[in-house]
Amino acid sequence: MGARKLYAGAKLRELRTRLGLTQRSFAEKLGISLPYLNQMENNHRPVSAAVVLALAHEFGFDVTELSTGEAERLVSDMREALADPVFGEEAPALADLRLVASNAPALARAFLGLHRAYVQAQERLASLDEALGQDGAGLRLSPWEEVRDFFHYCDNYIDAVDRAAERFAGAGDAQSAALAQLEKLGITLRIEDSDTLRSYDAETRVLRISGRVATSTRLFQLLHQIALLTQEPLIEATLDLARFSSDAARAIAKTGLANYFAGAALLPYERFLNAARETRHDLERLAGLFGASIEQVAHRLSTLQRPGAKGVPFFFVRVDQAGTITKRHSATRLQFARYGGACPLWNVHQAFETPGRFLRQLAETPDGVRYLCLARAVTKPGGSFRAPVQRYAIGLGCEIRHAGALVYADDMDLSRRAAFEPIGISCRICERPDCHQRSVPPLERRLTIDPNCRALLPYRVQ
Structure with a gap:
């Protein structure tokens, strides 16, 4: 499969506005025609390799910003929202969602806000007897x-x-x-x-x-x-x-x-970034160098997104013992479920079984992207015999192309396809037909149910 074409009109307009340039002067500096720039800014044409090089050469622009950021998160969030049964079985094509996220991000955010309001209204109706009689019980x-x-x-x-x-x-x-x-x-x-x-x-x-x-x-x-x-x-x-x-x-x-x-x-940005690179992102060494906890270090690694001085793009997540996501962030293409828990095939759930140890996992998401995932249980004692103890598991990971920068990738066979375990985002939007841990059917696929035949699941995903 060829590389997906890069549509980044919003980013181009944002950069041009920041520089205070007209479309004509911006096009001249990039060495392209005015109509061509106009088409790219409106996502009618993808950003060419020549333009990417010109952005880096003329303006020192960090070109990785073109392919990451709000658009991918909006697409992921819209896909999950549209998997809600209220929208029926026919979900918009992925290409249409990408077009909306790139060309009309405000509309996408408004849609997500409306869906959140709907979900919360349903939750409120489910506990209506509790809400009755309370002041300010409106939506x-x-x-x-x-x-x-x-x-x-x-x-x-x-x-x-x-x-x-x-x-x-x-x-x-x-x-x-x-x-x-x-x-x-x-x-x-x-x-x-x-x-x-x-x-x-x-x-x-x-x-x-x-x-x-x-x-x-x-x-x-x-x-x-x-x-x-x-x-x-x-x-x-x-x-x-x-x-x-x-x-x-x-x-x-x-x-x-x-x-x-x-x-x-x-964990000051420049000093921490340099230390992360020198230690090859060894979380325990970084925690010792800065007097921080493992969770603080892992969370900080996921925030190293300063323009012009970016670190390895990580995802970071924290889950409780029930599997509920209590913290989440991703600077990678992996986006977490907004509703429900994380994929049960992900090693973050196993971390509770091995306290004090890092678990490593090579994983592949349904879109074919591969990741190196780390997980570790985190315990926060209450400081006294009767004080409750908080237990979480944290997950940290990056795309496999950055694995060489992590000490945790040493001795792992990154070239063997079978070494990568299949994980998803949410059962509702995961399209894997044969997952043995699936909790609900994928809402974007048709199902076949044969009462006389039972396999791993009570239905077959088409």
Whole structure:
């Protein structure tokens, strides 16, 4: 199969606007005609190899940005939404979805928002007796979903906040910078034996952090509070640009941006990127170098998407013991299910069986893309005998073409096709006809049911 043609009209228009160029002057610099540029910007023609080279040569443009980003995520999200039975059996062709995502992303986002509202309305109707009599029981989009989508479509990289955190950390370590900032602000830090993770009293200017949690968690919470105290204008400006639909969503996003600052200060972009390359992305070594947890390192690796200085594009996911996805991000072509759990064939579920160990998996998705996947169980003790223990599994991975940059690929046979296990995104949109772990039929395929014949599944997928 030949390589898929690259349609990136929105990216071309965005770059031209950023440079302040007219279509005519932009076309001249690229060495093409004005009509040809117009056709590419409107996705009537694919971006040619000559134009890709000219973008890199003339403007230093990171050409990998043309093939990744919002469009692929929109396509994946629309496919999953359209698998809902409410749309019937005839789903739009994949080419049509790509056209909408590239030419009308605002329309695609509006469609996804409408579908979310429908799903939540159905969930609300299912528990109507609980909602009756409650004030404010009207239909609203989930603030958590709205905030998750904000980070999802920002590629989980907020440039202004990331750079501010990097400047804050400076050339030293984050803890020294944080303690110096507290002294400058006249704030007293107290590490206490408490169930409360973090508490700040603005009147007494006392910051209390629990001593029951790991050192990396204490430092993260310290940096989070510093973000709220010193980065208020930047965070508020970012929230204004996001235009959240409710105060609740804005408040959740503010916490998310403070968390983002804390992670970026703990693991400053340039230093962390260089260390990741030098250690060949050895998560345990990186955690030791920066005084961070394995989960913090894995999550940070998935955010290294700074234009002109990108790291290996990773996906990152965290699941609980029920298989529910509690964190997700992908800078790769792999996109996670928005509803339900992750594919049961994925090694992230097996991580609970082998605590403290990294599991490696070579996997292939239905679109033929191959990945190196890592999984590890993460335990967060409560700090006392009766305190509950949180257990998660994290997954991290990249496309197989980047596997050589990871120490985890050593001694693995990447050339043997049989070594790659088939995984999917969601049973509802996965088209594999013979999956032994399928929970529901694929909604985009026809089924044949023979009551006199039973194979692995009670139906055959056509």
